[in-house]
Structure formats: structure tokens, C-alpha cells
Amino acid sequence: MKVLVAVKRVIDYNVKARVKADNTDVDLANVKMALNPFCEIAIEEAVRMKESGIADEVVVVSIGTKQCEEQIRTALALGADRGIRVDADAQMDPLSIAKLLAKVTEKEQPGLVVLGKQAIDSDNNQTGQMLAALMGWPQGTFASEVNVDAGKVNVTREVDGGLQTVALNLPAVVTTDLRLNEPRYASLPNIMKAKRKPLETLSTDDLGVAVTSALTLLKVETPPERQAGIRVSSVDELIDKLKNDAKVL
Amino acid sequence: MRLLVIAEHDNNELKPVTLTTLAAAQQIGGEVDLLVAGFNCQIVADAAAVVPAVDKVILADAPVYEHQLAENITQLVLALPGDYSHILAPSTTNGKNLLPRVAALLDVNQLSDTMTVESADTFKRPIYAGNAIATVQSSDAVKVITVRGTAFDAVSAEGGSASIETFSEACDAGLSQFVGEALAESDRPELTAASMVVSGGRGMGNGENFDLLYALADKLGAAVGASRAAVDAGFVPNDMQVGQTGKMVAPELYLAVGISGAIQHLAGMKDSKVIVAINKDEEAPIFQVADYGLVADLFDVVPEMSGKL
Numbered sequence: 001m002k003v004l005v006a007v008k009r010v011i012d013y014n015v016k017a018r019v020k021a022d023n024t025d026v027d028l029a030n031v032k033m034a035l036n037p038f039c040e041i042a043i044e045e046a047v048r049m050k051e052s053g054i055a056d057e058v059v060v061v062s063i064g065t066k067q068c069e070e071q072i073r074t075a076l077a078l079g080a081d082r083g084i085r086v087d088a089d090a091q092m093d094p095l096s097i098a099k100l101l102a103k104v105t106e107k108e109q110p111g112l113v114v115l116g117k118q119a120i121d122s123d124n125n126q127t128g129q130m131l132a133a134l135m136g137w138p139q140g141t142f143a144s145e146v147n148v149d150a151g152k153v154n155v156t157r158e159v160d161g162g163l164q165t166v167a168l169n170l171p172a173v174v175t176t177d178l179r180l181n182e183p184r185y186a187s188l189p190n191i192m193k194a195k196r197k198p199l200e201t202l203s204t205d206d207l208g209v210a211v212t213s214a215l216t217l218l219k220v221e222t223p224p225e226r227q228a229g230i231r232v233s234s235v236d237e238l239i240d241k242l243k244n245d246a247k248v249l
Numbered sequence: 250m251r252l253l254v255i256a257e258h259d260n261n262e263l264k265p266v267t268l269t270t271l272a273a274a275q276q277i278g279g280e281v282d283l284l285v286a287g288f289n290c291q292i293v294a295d296a297a298a299v300v301p302a303v304d305k306v307i308l309a310d311a312p313v314y315e316h317q318l319a320e321n322i323t324q325l326v327l328a329l330p331g332d333y334s335h336i337l338a339p340s341t342t343n344g345k346n347l348l349p350r351v352a353a354l355l356d357v358n359q360l361s362d363t364m365t366v367e368s369a370d371t372f373k374r375p376i377y378a379g380n381a382i383a384t385v386q387s388s389d390a391v392k393v394i395t396v397r398g399t400a401f402d403a404v405s406a407e408g409g410s411a412s413i414e415t416f417s418e419a420c421d422a423g424l425s426q427f428v429g430e431a432l433a434e435s436d437r438p439e440l441t442a443a444s445m446v447v448s449g450g451r452g453m454g455n456g457e458n459f460d461l462l463y464a465l466a467d468k469l470g471a472a473v474g475a476s477r478a479a480v481d482a483g484f485v486p487n488d489m490q491v492g493q494t495g496k497m498v499a500p501e502l503y504l505a506v507g508i509s510g511a512i513q514h515l516a517g518m519k520d521s522k523v524i525v526a527i528n529k530d531e532e533a534p535i536f537q538v539a540d541y542g543l544v545a546d547l548f549d550v551v552p553e554m555s556g557k558l
Contacts, residue, residue: 017378019381026376093358094349095356095357121377123376133323141345157346159343160341161488162486162488164316164429166427179480215386216386220381220384221381223375223380229540230541230542235550
């Protein structure tokens with residue numbers, strides 16, 4: 001079975017995003033970028049499937065400018081076999097991304113597509129579900145356990161209040177949650193090897209998708225800052241403040 | 250305009266987050282249909298019918314809807330006869346699972362985790378873990394929206410008398426089956442609906458030490474949450490996670506214990522009314538957002554607090 005993993009280049013999760021002075025967007029100039037953390041988990045899961053003999057090939061795809069090849073190379077260093085970059089603007093809405101991924105999926109014919117549940121920049125949590133919809137495939141979102149067996153995949157999902165397990169017909173789409181696995185670090189030899197792995201570039205025209213969007217970003221603002229309050233020196237003082245000043249107890 | 254709101258329920262009880270989603274629908278304006286899809290869930294439809302913000306309840310009661318499988322519920326939503334201008338669901342794991350699938354098949358985008366209704370086509374939503382707020386305008390024919398429960402005040406739950414219409418078609422996509430579930434049994438209030446939340450972080454050291462927080466929470470009648478670090482370390486299950494990638498909470502009182510205050514955690518709780526931080530590291534970033542900070546060893550002060558309340 002072939003596994004396709006879609007990944008995204010995002011702001012490093014340790015960096016605090018700052019809004020541009022003209023309120024048009026977040027300022028990403030000279031900001032450290034990285035592979036989206038949930039996408040790392042997706043790659044790890046696919047690579048483990050290959051190591052256990054369930055998958056025979058792991059293909060990684062990313063949509064964006066030339067710069068996102070950096071993240072594709074990271075995925076290759078983590079164990080993916082080859083990469084595809086769909087050349088496009090860095091900023092696209094999830095529906096456009098899902099349409100492009102659907103075309104790549106039709107072309108590659110994987111048995112399973114694995115994505116992160118959300119990207120930590122736009123925080124949309126949509127692309128996997130949309131891709132599954134466009135393909136007419138089932139979806140196992142927010143996965144904490146994935147088991148492929150006899151033409152089906154069992155996905156244990158992190159839901160409000162606990163866990164839910166569903167059985168999905170293959171092919172299917174899975175999106176990863178935090179506890180699915182702990183991604184490995186790329187070793188230096190693997191980073192070197194990744195440089196020689198194949199990386200194909202496709203255009204949106206190649207895929208026959210006209211990228212338009214019905215969404216307009218009107219403004220981006222910094223939320224009101226919360227002011228630091230006071231330090232208390234004892235539990236008694238804390239309880240007193242909560243009772244008499246804040247009146248929440 | 251006619252709006253469709255997807256009810257959050259467990260076939261037994263209409264969840265309060267439905268009422269905050271209805272508040273967002275009311276701000277948009279128009280007639281509101283509330284979809285109750287489930288199995289043996291007449292009791293939920295009955296509860297929904299007395300919510301004054303609801304004009305009509307659509308009850309789809311069939312075994313294929315029992316576990317809210319996105320594949321089946323999507324087909325159901327698309328099969329409904331209403332010509333909807335907006336489709337809304339709470340930003341719960343159900344809503345997040347379902348609505349993007351609906352949106353994609355309607356060939357429209359979805360607005361996730363909407364926190365403010367500016368007009369019928371313009372909304373505010375948080376991006377970058379809430380470090381920026383985007384104002385987004387949609388020209389899509391149908392606006393598909395998930396609603397952040399903590400950003401709206403719940404509409405009244407009683408006093409109305411909406412009609413209940415039954416939609417009897419059982420839509421089975423035939424793609425997925427429910428296998429089982431393991432839901433946490435707890436007498437404590439639900440995290441996103443609680444008026445007080447006690448949360449623990451990596452500083453708790455291990456899962457057993459969370460017993461200290463459970464004891465304190467039970468004194469307060471509070472829910473118990475955790476930071477991503479505590480979940481990652483395996484102390485507690487993920488459904489307790491508060492933060493960008495977990496649950497959003499905005500209680501009256503949020504007590505952060507042994508939590509350093511990473512950006513992604515703050516994203517999930519900084520709208521709380523009063524924040525208290527207990528941490529032995531006085532440089533911890535959590536103190537920058539806390540109304541009351543206590544620099545102390547949590548293993549001393551948490552039991553002391555439980556004893557004094």
C-alpha cells in the first residue's frame with residue numbers, strides 16, 4: 001500500500017506570531033519556519049507503517065513556494081521515499097488546498113492519506129476532512145491510534161469526553177492528534193540521503209485546478225493584552241483576594 | 250435568510266454548547282432550524298423545541314446517526330430540503346469533524362472557531378494560537394461556520410415552542426462503522442462548560458499527583474484540565490488538554506498549577522475572567538497573564554488550599 005502524507009510549512013511553534021503594523025496580516029519576514037508539528041506526527045506514522053511492512057512507499061506532498069521544499073526534505077530525512085511540491089502561493093484557503101491534494105491523490109492512488117489535524121498558523125482544522133469529502137472517502141480525524149487490517153483501517157479518535165474507535169473502508173484519510181506517536185529526529189546520514197531523494201514539482205495548471213477564493217482577509221489585529229496582576233505571598237492571601245476582591249469564590 | 254444549526258448532544262441530553270452556537274446564529278439573524286441527528290434522541294428534540302431561539306427542530310432519528318459518523322451526517326445535511334444561507338455547528342470535536350466535509354461538498358470554505366459575528370458575511374476568528382485575530386469576509390453562497398462556544402453568551406434554554414419535523418431518510422454512506430468508545434466517567438463538570446477550572450502542567454510530575462488537583466477541584470466544584478506538556482508526558486488523557494490544539498475554556502476562575510504558560514496553552518484559557526497561577530518558577534510566563542500569582546511549591550500549597558476551602 002502506498003501512503004501519501006501532506007505537510008505544511010508554518011511558523012516555528014516556539015515563535016510568537018506578530019501582527020504587521022498595517023494590520024494586513026501576520027509578519028512572517030525573517031521568522032523561523034518549520035514543519036507543522038502535527039505533520040511531523042503524520043510522517044512518523046507513515047514511516048512506521050513502512051517499517052512494519054504495511055506500507056511499501058511513503059510519498060510526501062506540500063503546496064507552496066520553493067521555500068517549502070525545505071520541509072519536504074525534512075520529511076524525506078525522516079523516512080519518506082519521495083516528494084511532490086505543488087507550486088503555489090503560500091497563502092491559500094483550505095478548500096483550494098484540498099482540491100489540489102485531491103488531484104495529487106487521484107494521480108498517486110494511495111491506500112491511505114495521512115495529514116496533521118490542524119496547522120498551527122491558520123488553526124483551521126479542515127483540510128483532511130475536505131480532502132476525504134472530495135474523494136468520497138471516509139475520514140478518521142484526530143487519530144491517537146491507527147491500525148490497518150484486511151482492507152480496513154481502525155482509527156481511535158480523540159473526541160470530547162474520551163476516545164471513539166471507527167472502522168473505515170480503504171482508501172481513507174486520517175488526520176493525526178498529539179498522542180498518535182512521538183516523531184523521531186532525523187539523523188545526519190539521513191539528512192544527507194534526503195538530498196538525493198526525488199522531488200517533483202507540479203503546477204496548479206498541471207493539476208487542472210483554478211485557484212480562487214471566496215474569502216477575503218479584511219484585517220488582522222493583535223488581541224487585547226491581558227495585564228499581569230499581583231503576586232500574593234500565601235494561600236491565605238490568595239483565598240482572601242479570590243473571595244473579597246475578585247469575588248469568584 | 251434561513252440558518253441551520255447542528256445540535257451537539259449524546260442522544261440523551263442537549264449540550265449547552267448548542268445554546269452558544271444558537272447565540273451566534275441569532276446575531277447573524279434569520280429563521281433558525283436546529284438539526285438533531287442521532288438515534289433514540291426524541292428527548293433531545295423535545296429539549297431543543299423549547300429553546301426560544303429555535304424556529305424549527307429537524308429530528309433525524311436512525312441507527313446510522315447514533316455515533317455522529319461524519320460520512321453519514323454529511324449526507325444527511327446535504328439531503329435536507331432547506332435552502333440555507335448559513336450552516337453552523339459548535340467548535341467541538343463533532344463540529345470540527347463534520348462541517349469541513351459538508352463545506353467541501355457544497356464547494357465552499359469553512360470559517361473555523363468563529364468568535365465574533367460582524368455581519369452576515371463577516372466574522373472574526375483567532376489565528377496563530379490566538380496571537381492574532383483575523384476579520385474574514387466570505388462571498389460563498391453558503392457560509393459554513395464552526396462557533397467557539399466560550400465567545401458567545403448562551404441563549405435561554407426554555408420558554409419557546411418550536412415545531413419538531415421528522416426527517417426520516419436514513420443516509421448511510423457505507424464508508425465507516427462505529428467500533429467502540431471509551432468515555433471518561435466523571436462527576437465533575439464538563440471542561441468547556443465549567444465555571445471554574447483547575448489545570449495541571451508538567452510541574453505535576455506524574456499522573457498520580459493529579460489527585461491533588463482532583464481533591465481541590467471537588468472542593469470548588471471545578472473541572473480539571475491539563476496543559477499539552479502534561480498530556481504529552483502521559484500524565485493525563487488528551488481530552489483534558491486546554492490549549493490551541495485542545496479545548497478552549499473561559500471560566501470565571503482558572504487555576505493554573507505547575508503550568509509554565511506556553512503560547513499554545515495561553516491560547517486556550519486567556520479569556521478566563523480570573524486567572525490564578527501557582528508555580529515555583531517566578532520567571533514562568535504564566536505569571537504575565539495571571540491576575541493572582543503565587544510563587545510556591547504546588548505540593549505544599551495545593552493541599553493547603555484544599556484544606557482551607
